Amino acid sequence: MSSDASEFDPDRIESYKFPETTYTYSERDVALYALGIGACARDAVDVDQLQFVYHEKGQKFIQVLPTFAALFSLGSLPGGLDLPGLKFDPRLLLHGQQYIELYKPLPSNACLKNTVSLAGLHDKGKAAILEIETKSYDKDSGALLCMNRTTAFLRGAGGFSKSSHPYSYSNYPKDKVPSVKIPKGQPFVVFEDCTQPSQALLYRLSGDYNPLHSDPTFAKVAGFTRPILHGLCTLGFSVRAIVKCICRGDPNLVKCISGRFLLHVYPGETLLTEMWLEGLRVIYQTKVKERSRTVLSGYVDLHGLSSSL
Numbered sequence: 001m002s003s004d005a006s007e008f009d010p011d012r013i014e015s016y017k018f019p020e021t022t023y024t025y026s027e028r029d030v031a032l033y034a035l036g037i038g039a040c041a042r043d044a045v046d047v048d049q050l051q052f053v054y055h056e057k058g059q060k061f062i063q064v065l066p067t068f069a070a071l072f073s074l075g076s077l078p079g080g081l082d083l084p085g086l087k088f089d090p091r092l093l094l095h096g097q098q099y100i101e102l103y104k105p106l107p108s109n110a111c112l113k114n115t116v117s118l119a120g121l122h123d124k125g126k127a128a129i130l131e132i133e134t135k136s137y138d139k140d141s142g143a144l145l146c147m148n149r150t151t152a153f154l155r156g157a158g159g160f161s162k163s164s165h166p167y168s169y170s171n172y173p174k175d176k177v178p179s180v181k182i183p184k185g186q187p188f189v190v191f192e193d194c195t196q197p198s199q200a201l202l203y204r205l206s207g208d209y210n211p212l213h214s215d216p217t218f219a220k221v222a223g224f225t226r227p228i229l230h231g232l233c234t235l236g237f238s239v240r241a242i243v244k245c246i247c248r249g250d251p252n253l254v255k256c257i258s259g260r261f262l263l264h265v266y267p268g269e270t271l272l273t274e275m276w277l278e279g280l281r282v283i284y285q286t287k288v289k290e291r292s293r294t295v296l297s298g299y300v301d302l303h304g305l306s307s308s309l
């Protein structure tokens, strides 16, 4: 349980001022992250993927995959979600959604200043939904690089509304709520990729050490037969597939990313990412092949299309 709260108090959560934080990363972090989301796992000399882990053809900097930006959001909460007034069982926390806006190409190393605020809090009865917004600025230039909105689904923490109307607070307009309708027609392209049994153990080295992804006993208490994959790792696989198949390897074509985690993934399972192109929007859904279940869906908006598409 959160130590600072004797009861769930939405007003206290809403009025909490998050401290500003710094987050520093190097090219080593960028390459480790890329390996953690499966870059070069099937083909160590893949022409589109090598640039994310190696200075291919003498390139000056390692290229940064767009979902790397999601690390800034967790990195901006050194105390996790231990907020005054927020009462929940951390073992039951699941990642619900991630929304990322990218304003500039991500540098291959940087020192960032993060400002954090509450973006939303909702009582869903069986669960509380908490949305945290993180804006990341390059510390030297002051330039805003990206914005993340992270949605945590806190199972068992709902039912805190004081009136008969379920509590719901959002700092952004309803039309900005990420929603996606999967087209009925055949996908434009489908990309198959295997996660490794050790995938979560590798991915956690990028900064999310929640034992849900590594500890069998903890995972059982959380309701899973074994440790599950980080949601952001699945998102990384899916967006990497989009960068490969639609952006022809150019990570800087990505403008914004939205994803909702629909079901857990077990490390070692095969991911099938289906993509539909609607103008400059890629609608995608990712399925686990072995269980024929959709685990993630969302969209990626692009600045333009690759000329070779």
Ligand SMILES: CCC/C=C/C(=O)SCCNC(=O)CCNC(=O)[C@H](O)C(C)(C)COP(=O)([O-])OP(=O)([O-])OC[C@H]1O[C@@H](n2cnc3c(N)ncnc32)[C@H](O)[C@@H]1OP(=O)([O-])[O-]
Pocket: 093, 094, 095, 096, 097, 124, 129, 150, 151, 152, 153, 210, 228, 229, 230, 231, 232, 260, 261, 262, 263, 264, 265
């Ligand atoms: C945070 C960082 C830590 C990282 C941890 C991980 O990586 S964990 C690994 C990665 N993460 C995972 O593996 C999680 C995978 N996802 C799941 O297991 C399930 O989707 C669930 C348990 C999150 C919700 O299932 P369910 O059957 O209990 O839910 P329901 O369909 O009955 O809807 C109830 C209400 O909630 C709404 N709502 C529903 N889903 C979401 C969502 N994803 N997101 C947001 N909201 C959501 C829905 O709209 C509805 O509200 P409405 O419309 O009534 O106002």
